Amino acid sequence: MLELRKDIFADERDDNLNEIGKGTQRQDMLGHVTGTSSYFNDHKLQGMLHLKVVRSTHSHARIRRIDTADAERSSGVRRIIRGSDVPRNLNTLLSLINFGKDDEPSLAVDKVRYKGEPILAIVADSERKAFEAIAKVRIDYEPLPTVFDVEDALKAGAPVVNETYPKNAFIYHDVYDHQKLRFGDADAALATADHVLEQRYQMSPIEHAPTETNGSIAAPDTNGRYVVYTSTQALFFSVDTCAKILDVPSNTFHFIGGTVGGGFGGKVDTLTEPLCILGAMLTGRPVRYVFGREEEMQYGPPRGAERIYIKDGVMRDGRVVARKVRAYFDSGAYTRLSSYAAVKCAAHLPGPYTIPNVYGDVYCVFTNRTPATAMRGFGVTAMDFAIECQMDKLANLVGMDPMEFRILNAYRDGDMKAHRREAKNTALIECVQVAAEKAKWPIRDEFKRASSRKDGRGSRAAVPRTPTDTRGGTTAPTQQRTTYDRQPTTALREPPREPPPPPPQPPRPAAPSHGAGRFSSVFGTRRR
Amino acid sequence: MAKTALQFRHNGSDVAIFVDGGTNLLVALRELIGDMTPKFGCGQGGCGTCSVLIDGELHLSCLTLAETVAGRSVETLDSLKQGPNLHPLQRAFAENFAAQCGYCTPGMLMAAKALLDRNPSPSRAEIVEAISGNICRCTGYEPIINAILAASGGRVSA
Numbered sequence: 236m237l238e239l240r241k242d243i244f245a246d247e248r249d250d251n252l253n254e255i256g257k258g259t260q261r262q263d264m265l266g267h268v269t270g271t272s273s274y275f276n277d278h279k280l281q282g283m284l285h286l287k288v289v290r291s292t293h294s295h296a297r298i299r300r301i302d303t304a305d306a307e308r309s310s311g312v313r314r315i316i317r318g319s320d321v322p323r324n325l326n327t328l329l330s331l332i333n334f335g336k337d338d339e340p341s342l343a344v345d346k347v348r349y350k351g352e353p354i355l356a357i358v359a360d361s362e363r364k365a366f367e368a369i370a371k372v373r374i375d376y377e378p379l380p381t382v383f384d385v386e387d388a389l390k391a392g393a394p395v396v397n398e399t400y401p402k403n404a405f406i407y408h409d410v411y412d413h414q415k416l417r418f419g420d421a422d423a424a425l426a427t428a429d430h431v432l433e434q435r436y437q438m439s440p441i442e443h444a445p446t447e448t449n450g451s452i453a454a455p456d457t458n459g460r461y462v463v464y465t466s467t468q469a470l471f472f473s474v475d476t477c478a479k480i481l482d483v484p485s486n487t488f489h490f491i492g493g494t495v496g497g498g499f500g501g502k503v504d505t506l507t508e509p510l511c512i513l514g515a516m517l518t519g520r521p522v523r524y525v526f527g528r529e530e531e532m533q534y535g536p537p538r539g540a541e542r543i544y545i546k547d548g549v550m551r552d553g554r555v556v557a558r559k560v561r562a563y564f565d566s567g568a569y570t571r572l573s574s575y576a577a578v579k580c581a582a583h584l585p586g587p588y589t590i591p592n593v594y595g596d597v598y599c600v601f602t603n604r605t606p607a608t609a610m611r612g613f614g615v616t617a618m619d620f621a622i623e624c625q626m627d628k629l630a631n632l633v634g635m636d637p638m639e640f641r642i643l644n645a646y647r648d649g650d651m652k653a654h655r656r657e658a659k660n661t662a663l664i665e666c667v668q669v670a671a672e673k674a675k676w677p678i679r680d681e682f683k684r685a686s687s688r689k690d691g692r693g694s695r696a697a698v699p700r701t702p703t704d705t706r707g708g709t710t711a712p713t714q715q716r717t718t719y720d721r722q723p724t725t726a727l728r729e730p731p732r733e734p735p736p737p738p739p740q741p742p743r744p745a746a747p748s749h750g751a752g753r754f755s756s757v758f759g760t761r762r763r
Numbered sequence: 764m765a766k767t768a769l770q771f772r773h774n775g776s777d778v779a780i781f782v783d784g785g786t787n788l789l790v791a792l793r794e795l796i797g798d799m800t801p802k803f804g805c806g807q808g809g810c811g812t813c814s815v816l817i818d819g820e821l822h823l824s825c826l827t828l829a830e831t832v833a834g835r836s837v838e839t840l841d842s843l844k845q846g847p848n849l850h851p852l853q854r855a856f857a858e859n860f861a862a863q864c865g866y867c868t869p870g871m872l873m874a875a876k877a878l879l880d881r882n883p884s885p886s887r888a889e890i891v892e893a894i895s896g897n898i899c900r901c902t903g904y905e906p907i908i909n910a911i912l913a914a915s916g917g918r919v920s921a
Binding site: 258260261263264265266267268269270271272273274276277279443444445446447448494495496497498499527528 | 793794797799800802803804805806807809810812839840841843844849853854856857860862864865866867868869872898899900901
């Protein structure tokens with residue numbers, strides 16, 4: 236049951252709430268309970284063909300030769316699509332917002348970088364006939380050394396996974412090979428702390444396993460456009476990605492989606508639409524490309540793995556005085572969205588606590604594993620898991636109750652965060668207090684009386700003196716860059732884009748009369 | 764490939780189709796009959812979203828050879844609604860928020876119907892057992908169990 240605790244921050248809110256606390260029926264419920272909600276695969280089109288891809292059997296290999304002679308003669312095969320048939324066979328998802336370099340082909344050309352990478356697409360009269368043709372494709376591979384561990388991947392001499400990033404790390408703003416956070420002098424504070432605790436945390440990749448697998452159906456429309464039914468979670472993102480890869484204006488497509496059979500982040504990568512549409516373009520027929528369950532589980536992008544080292548300094552009285560973090564986000568073979576995940580990883584440091592000395596290095600690393608993607612709070616989730624495990628261990632180390640330990644170290648309104656932003660509208664203390672109360676977990680009176688509004692600011696609002704990193708001679712790329720996948724030949728077609736002008740500063744809103752004050756990011760400036 | 768003529772009852776109506784050897788019931792229902800209410804989730808009997816009733820008994824249509832339903836009665840979610848009126852189970856699912864993405868819902872409803880048809884007042888444990896072959900990845904099991912309890916007149920827990 237939902238319970239609203241109106242006693243907390245009562246003076247910041249009126250109770251003129253229209254929706255919160257009241258049940259509201261979903262708009263799609265009637266469709267769901269009658270089975271009439273229309274998922275992408277519930278469209279049966281006249282003359283529909285079926286697309287399946289030939290996937291790499293190696294984690295890292297040069298492709299010497301692709302022999303499709305027998306497959307082309309296989310019964311029911313309409314078209315075999317190669318990388319050279321894809322108009323712009325190199326893309327990165329976040330290029331739509333000018334972030335990162337194109338690093339991933341739709342169909343691998345010279346080299347495969349993870350097991351299961353698509354190499355050919357076969358369009359046939361039925362799925363079965365497509366599978367029969369796939370069995371007749373012969374690919375001659377030259378296996379290359381592999382790297383599956385994020386720290387090994389950054390060592391000198393490691394195999395280069397993705398030639399776009401020869402150091403196996405995503406490069407931010409063409410310069411930086413990691414996300415860096417410096418606040419105060421963590422090393423000095425660690426040297427004088429009563430206890431130092433260093434731990435290693437590892438989170439595995441996690442498959443979303445939606446009940447509906449990824450897929451799409453593309454069909455020539457009656458007006459020269461293509462209608463596309465898709466499982467995507469990111470419809471407009473997907474339209475633009477397809478327009479880029481297929482090198483046509485985005486109004487070539489009429490995308491229909493929105494009813495998604497479970498996504499959780501695993502349906503934002505535009506995995507099926509480009510090849511599906513290309514199949515429809517090349518055959519003039521409706522084409523369906525849907526993942527089987529095995530494909531979904533083995534080659535669908537998972538939540539990226541993370542390895543996190545945390546070294547904390549804590550005083551006997553329970554104050555955490557330094558937090559030093561080194562983290563590696565496993566992007567797999569291509570960037571997809573992991574560059575952004577690593578930013579979120581760094582942005583979450585040092586957790587919702589006021590720690591006067593914070594030091595963070597977060598790397599987005601390429602390995603020969605399945606490319607990672609979004610999943611519910613990606614970037615933050617693993618970092619939070621590590622930080623909260625660490626907090627329990629630290630509480631134990633100084634002999635404090637873990638709830639009280641969190642209240643003691645919690646950020647408070649007016650504190651300076653490690654990112655040099657003032658903490659506003661904080662509520663961790665109140666959350667811990669309510670959690671303790673609900674769990675009948677005894678905490679002492681002084682911690683029951685603590686408040687996010689008290690005891691912040693003052694010396695806690697200061698930006699401490701922060702030594703700059705000594706430039707320890709950044710190591711040059713240890714490998715020579717080689718060209719594998721074709722660079723887009725259309726590079727000149729598009730003038731270099733100017734960075735977009737900064738958005739105009741929105742007018743500061745007047746103090747709202749409604750109850751959104753404390754927690755709304757829009758009205759977050761209300762207090763102080 | 765040789766096709767086989769196949770007749771059966773589909774949601775109370777007689778239907779006749781021609782199927783390829785090896786065609787499963789899920790494909791026959793969706794692609795040949797045009798009933799899109801059973802869903803494909805795994806094709807290997809692991810998720811339950813393709814569940815249908817055959818002569819009143821719960822079956823996974825993805826693992827059922829289409830030819831084996833000759834002369835039998837197949838019911839899908841499309842059979843539940845009576846004209847414009849929702850079946851009590853459908854109403855209970857809607858009222859108890861027992862669907863999120865909706866993809867497991869057809870299978871869940873058929874599993875629930877199979878249970879209530881043979882046991883009109885199941886216990887909570889019997890409901891949990893009855894839907895144990897159906898995966899909901901939005902992890903909405905509690906509202907689903909409550910919906911089935913509500914439809915059977917049982918006490919819904921908070």
